[in-house]
Amino acid sequence: MKIICTQENLNKGLNLVSNIANKNSNLLILNNVLLRADKDGLILITTDLEVGIKAFVRSKIEDPGAFTVDAKLLNNFIGLLPKENIELFLQDNDLSIKNKNQQTTIKGLEAEDFPLIPEIEKENELIISSSDLKKSLGQVITAASTDSSRIEINAVNFCFKKDQLILAATDSYRLAEKIIKITNGQEANLIIPLKTLQELLKILNEEEEQKVKVYFKENQILFTFNSVELVSRVIDGKYPDYSQIIPESFATSAKCDLNKLVPAIKAVALFCKQGINDIRLSFDEHTQEIIVATASSNTGKSVARVSAKVDGNNNEVVFNYRYLLDGLNHIKTSDVILQINNNSSPGLLKPTDSQNYIYLVMPIRQ
Amino acid sequence: MKIICTQENLNKGLNLVSNIANKNSNLLILNNVLLRADKDGLILITTDLEVGIKAFVRSKIEDPGAFTVDAKLLNNFIGLLPKENIELFLQDNDLSIKNKNQQTTIKGLEAEDFPLIPEIEKENELIISSSDLKKSLGQVITAASTDSSRIEINAVNFCFKKDQLILAATDSYRLAEKIIKITNGQEANLIIPLKTLQELLKILNEEEEQKVKVYFKENQILFTFNSVELVSRVIDGKYPDYSQIIPESFATSAKCDLNKLVPAIKAVALFCKQGINDIRLSFDEHTQEIIVATASSNTGKSVARVSAKVDGNNNEVVFNYRYLLDGLNHIKTSDVILQINNNSSPGLLKPTDSQNYIYLVMPIRQ
Numbered sequence: 199m200k201i202i203c204t205q206e207n208l209n210k211g212l213n214l215v216s217n218i219a220n221k222n223s224n225l226l227i228l229n230n231v232l233l234r235a236d237k238d239g240l241i242l243i244t245t246d247l248e249v250g251i252k253a254f255v256r257s258k259i260e261d262p263g264a265f266t267v268d269a270k271l272l273n274n275f276i277g278l279l280p281k282e283n284i285e286l287f288l289q290d291n292d293l294s295i296k297n298k299n300q301q302t303t304i305k306g307l308e309a310e311d312f313p314l315i316p317e318i319e320k321e322n323e324l325i326i327s328s329s330d331l332k333k334s335l336g337q338v339i340t341a342a343s344t345d346s347s348r349i350e351i352n353a354v355n356f357c358f359k360k361d362q363l364i365l366a367a368t369d370s371y372r373l374a375e376k377i378i379k380i381t382n383g384q385e386a387n388l389i390i391p392l393k394t395l396q397e398l399l400k401i402l403n404e405e406e407e408q409k410v411k412v413y414f415k416e417n418q419i420l421f422t423f424n425s426v427e428l429v430s431r432v433i434d435g436k437y438p439d440y441s442q443i444i445p446e447s448f449a450t451s452a453k454c455d456l457n458k459l460v461p462a463i464k465a466v467a468l469f470c471k472q473g474i475n476d477i478r479l480s481f482d483e484h485t486q487e488i489i490v491a492t493a494s495s496n497t498g499k500s501v502a503r504v505s506a507k508v509d510g511n512n513n514e515v516v517f518n519y520r521y522l523l524d525g526l527n528h529i530k531t532s533d534v535i536l537q538i539n540n541n542s543s544p545g546l547l548k549p550t551d552s553q554n555y556i557y558l559v560m561p562i563r564q
Numbered sequence: 565m566k567i568i569c570t571q572e573n574l575n576k577g578l579n580l581v582s583n584i585a586n587k588n589s590n591l592l593i594l595n596n597v598l599l600r601a602d603k604d605g606l607i608l609i610t611t612d613l614e615v616g617i618k619a620f621v622r623s624k625i626e627d628p629g630a631f632t633v634d635a636k637l638l639n640n641f642i643g644l645l646p647k648e649n650i651e652l653f654l655q656d657n658d659l660s661i662k663n664k665n666q667q668t669t670i671k672g673l674e675a676e677d678f679p680l681i682p683e684i685e686k687e688n689e690l691i692i693s694s695s696d697l698k699k700s701l702g703q704v705i706t707a708a709s710t711d712s713s714r715i716e717i718n719a720v721n722f723c724f725k726k727d728q729l730i731l732a733a734t735d736s737y738r739l740a741e742k743i744i745k746i747t748n749g750q751e752a753n754l755i756i757p758l759k760t761l762q763e764l765l766k767i768l769n770e771e772e773e774q775k776v777k778v779y780f781k782e783n784q785i786l787f788t789f790n791s792v793e794l795v796s797r798v799i800d801g802k803y804p805d806y807s808q809i810i811p812e813s814f815a816t817s818a819k820c821d822l823n824k825l826v827p828a829i830k831a832v833a834l835f836c837k838q839g840i841n842d843i844r845l846s847f848d849e850h851t852q853e854i855i856v857a858t859a860s861s862n863t864g865k866s867v868a869r870v871s872a873k874v875d876g877n878n879n880e881v882v883f884n885y886r887y888l889l890d891g892l893n894h895i896k897t898s899d900v901i902l903q904i905n906n907n908s909s910p911g912l913l914k915p916t917d918s919q920n921y922i923y924l925v926m927p928i929r930q
Contacts, residue, residue, distance in 0.1 A: 271863060275866075461645075500669075
């Protein structure tokens with residue numbers, strides 16, 4: 199194996215793939231990145247057996263071959279090299295890295311011991327703009343369960359229809375749903391692990407704006423960019439039927455300025471009793487205000503009035519303020535719409551610009 | 565007590581004093597900030613019994629008085645309020661805080677239980693520019709011991725002379741010394757706790773450029789800014805006589821580009837054996853290079869050649885790379901001068917622009 203490439207290209211590729219390696223694993227080789235040099239160029243591959251990532255690095259292959267070394271070590275090392283050409287080659291079963299003034303050898307493991315990454319045929323592609331996908335994933339994963347023992351909801355549900363993709367996530371305390379317009383969709387329902395989507399978001403944040411191509415078969419999904427491919431297993435299970443918990447109507451609705459509501463909630467929440475995150479929201483149709491108040495405290499109490507356009511009954515409800523802030527954080531319009539029924543029915547947040555994002559929070563019964 | 569002030573002024577004052585409150589302490593009131601409103605205005609005071617900080621807040625005092633509340637809570641809360649006038653007053657033994665749309669009460673403790681902050685007469689003042697003090701303290705505290713059981717060196721030595729102030733710090737593995745020009749100094753030697761200087765640096769970072777006035781008596785030192793005063797105890801002890809360990813001459817001297825040397829050291833250091841931070845620096849007079857190499861490793865090995873102007877004997881020495889980087893990080897010129905004798909005598913780093921900063925590192929005997 200002998201490869202020549204620039205520091206910039208190799209560094210970019212390693213940044214994209216290194217994150218999922220180096221997780222705690224009993225299988226030592228999963229800490230490593232596979233460098234595979236063949237007629238197509240240099241491919242960097244990492245996997246945690248659930249997600250696999252390939253990055254293509256522009257390079258000159260003088261001698262094909264493959265080898266694996268610690269991904270984090272190689273990434274950190276290449277990141278510190280000057281912007282010069284780099285030579286990578288095998289010497290005495292170690293990886294040698296050479297540039298103008300530096301000469302380094304890294305111990306590694308044989309490429310043949312590296313797990314295979316599943317291949318998906320690139321048929322029936324679906325195209326989504328990377329900025330749409332990034333924004334939408336950010337909006338829904340905030341509600342996904344982080345409990346890895348609840349595999350179906352430690353995930354996001356991807357429901358593909360002919361002209362839309364519906365993303366949904368819940369941890370049973372809140373639910374986020376986002377609809378993205380697509381064309382040429384094939385009907386399918388896939389539950390994608392949260393970890394996969396967190397990796398995908400990292401790649402979306404590092405890559406420039408582009409069209410992302412999505413392919414899937416029953417138990418695998420593939421996202422492809424210009425120079426990166428991410429393949430992941432799909433969870434075998436049934437996503438909870440959440441549509442039934444979305445209220446069809448609300449007794450009270452309010453519209454208010456996010457930049458006034460969010461600091462008011464944060465200020466009042468400072469007085470929550472430790473470990474209890476309850477705050478009370480009262481909607482006053484008469485004064486046209488939402489009144490945010492501490493629900494229980496031992497350090498003091500706080501009340502903030504936020505002017506709002508309130509329609510419907512005077513009404514109040516107690517929420518976990520963290521769940522409320524998670525949702526408000528993903529509303530991208532200057533005003534937010536809040537809708538409630540009573541203290542046993544979920545409240546709803548949505549932006550003012552369209553109907554394609556909703557965030558539901560379960561109230562806390564007092 | 566009744567005080568009216570702006571959110572901006574109160575927020576700024578609380579930011580300056582809150583950090584030293586809320587440290588782990590058995591004395592509950594040390595978590596609090598003392599608000600003292602009298603004819604001079606509002607003064608905020610915090611202390612950990614070693615350091616005391618006072619901040620003066622422009623305000624209208626409608627009724628004098630004093631009270632204490634949790635400093636971190638108050639600081640976080642005021643930081644979240646809109647930029648409006650705020651009223652603070654006592655009601656039913658709680659602190660009430662009111663602005664246009666918010667009403668909050670915070671439980672607190674009586675002012676009379678708050679420890680007294682020592683007063684120092686403002687005589688024989690010494691004036692230092694805040695930017696000089698900030699830069700100089702940053703350069704020396706990096707070498708101070710962080711072991712709080714070694715009180716004399718968990719500190720910086722301030723040696724005042726007629727026309728200079730010599731700051732020195734060491735943890736016995738490295739030593740930093742910085743000389744600041746002053747006028748009208750009185751001869752004195754004061755050992756100032758590291759914690760005090762870390763607080764002082766935080767204030768220097770938040771305050772705008774100004775003249776800092778310094779006053780001291782035997783066991784106390786006072787730093788005053790426009791609107792802040794920091795008073796600290798001085799350590800009662802003798803600072804190690806470090807001048808004897810600074811070599812009078814060096815066998816080898818080299819000058820090289822910091823932006824080439826630092827990444828080379830970091831890259832080579834990635835291959836250090838875990839827990840062992842040794843790297844070898846070889847000075848080659850013939851090739852005019854410093855050769856940086858891993859001294860011991862089990863993940864691989866790395867060699868980087870950095871071009872340098874080398875004078876004197878070919879020579880080599882092993883350093884702890886962390887100590888080396890700490891020193892290089894505080895050299896503010898584009899080139900650095902490195903000087904060594906052998907593997908049992910300290911090496912020296914200094915900037916190229918003046919003789920007023922030196923950083924010594926003990927080598928590691930192999």
